[in-house]
Amino acid sequence: MVGLKRPAAPTITRAVERGLYIAASGMLAELVRQDLIANDIANLSTPGYKPDRASQRSFADVMLSNTRDGEAVGPLGLGSVIARRTTDFSPAPLRETGEPLDFAIEGEGFFAIRTPQGVRYTRNGQFQRAADGxxxxxxxxxxxxxxxAPVRVGGDGRVDPRRLATVRLDRPRKLGDGYVAGAVAGNGGAVRAGALEASATNPARAMVDMIASLRAYEASQRVITTIDQTLERTATQVAAVPGQ
Structure with missing residues (x-):
């Protein structure tokens, strides 16, 4: 019976190290997903909030071949990475509040807000009266x-919703604090007083996505633990074989 030659220790080490990086890239990608989902859940009650999505892509595959005869074995993935983050700006259902300074847009428009950084836009129409009226x-x-110009509140504590500016944006993008930026592409929809747009976060979907992401993270974590144990055995056993 012909004995099989034990592979050299450096070859085994390179193989398990490659698996370590693949598993680690998966963990990093899931951490990004969990941050986005956690932010969506935290904004379940924020009027006009729009949830974020993260799409993943894999690194280029490496073709493996038999070191003895050169026969192709097949491709090996090198892990995954977050390719891009997108925001779903689809309008959410409107709910009546009865508050005179609550406003909701019927359509895909945005309210215009003057900030210290310039004009920004938002779907959150939960406004209030300042000390200067x-x-x-x-x-x-x-x-x-x-x-x-800034809108002034009437003596009766109300504002005609037709006075509010609404704009439609081309390629809107989030800036933080509920604000959005983008090129103005036209007028927005009509404004309804005494109503607010609900948060677009679906709590059931968010929880399911969080559980799935957590399980994927834990699976990659178990892979790293297994690889670490393999490296330890390689260092203590394979390297000690006579003739290696």
């Missing part, structure tokens, strides 16, 4: 009217 958002920034 102007309409402001939750951060105290002025809500703009169709004339480009």
């Amino acid at each position: 102007t309409l402001v958002d939750g951060l105290g920034n002025a809500v703009l009217g169709k004339d480009g």
Whole structure:
């Protein structure tokens, strides 16, 4: 019977190290997904909130071949990475609040807000009256009217919703604090007073996605533990074989 030659220790080490990097890339990708999902869950009650999605892609595959005869074995993936993050800006259902300074947009438009960084846009129409009588958002920034000036609240504590500026944006992108930026592409939809747009986060889907991501993370973690044990055996056993 012809004995099989034991592979050299460096070859085994390179193989298990490659698996270590593949598993680690999967863990990093799942950490990004979990951060996005956690942020979506935290904004379940934020009016006009839009959830984020992360899409993954794999690194280029490496073709493996038999070192003895050169016969192709097949491709080996080198892990995954977050390719891009996208935001679903689809309108969510509107709910009546009865509050005179709550506003919701019927359509895909955005309210215009004047901030210290310039004009920003939002779907969150939960506004209030400032000390100077102007309409402001939750951060105290002025809500703009169709004339480009801050909207003033009437003596009866109300604002005609037709005075509020709404715009439609081309390729909107999140900036933080509920604000959005983008090129103005036209007028937005009609404004309804005494209503707010609900958060677009689906709590059931968010929890399912979080559990799936956590299990994928744990699976990669178990792979790393197994690889670590393999490396330890390689260092203590394979390298000690006579003639290696």
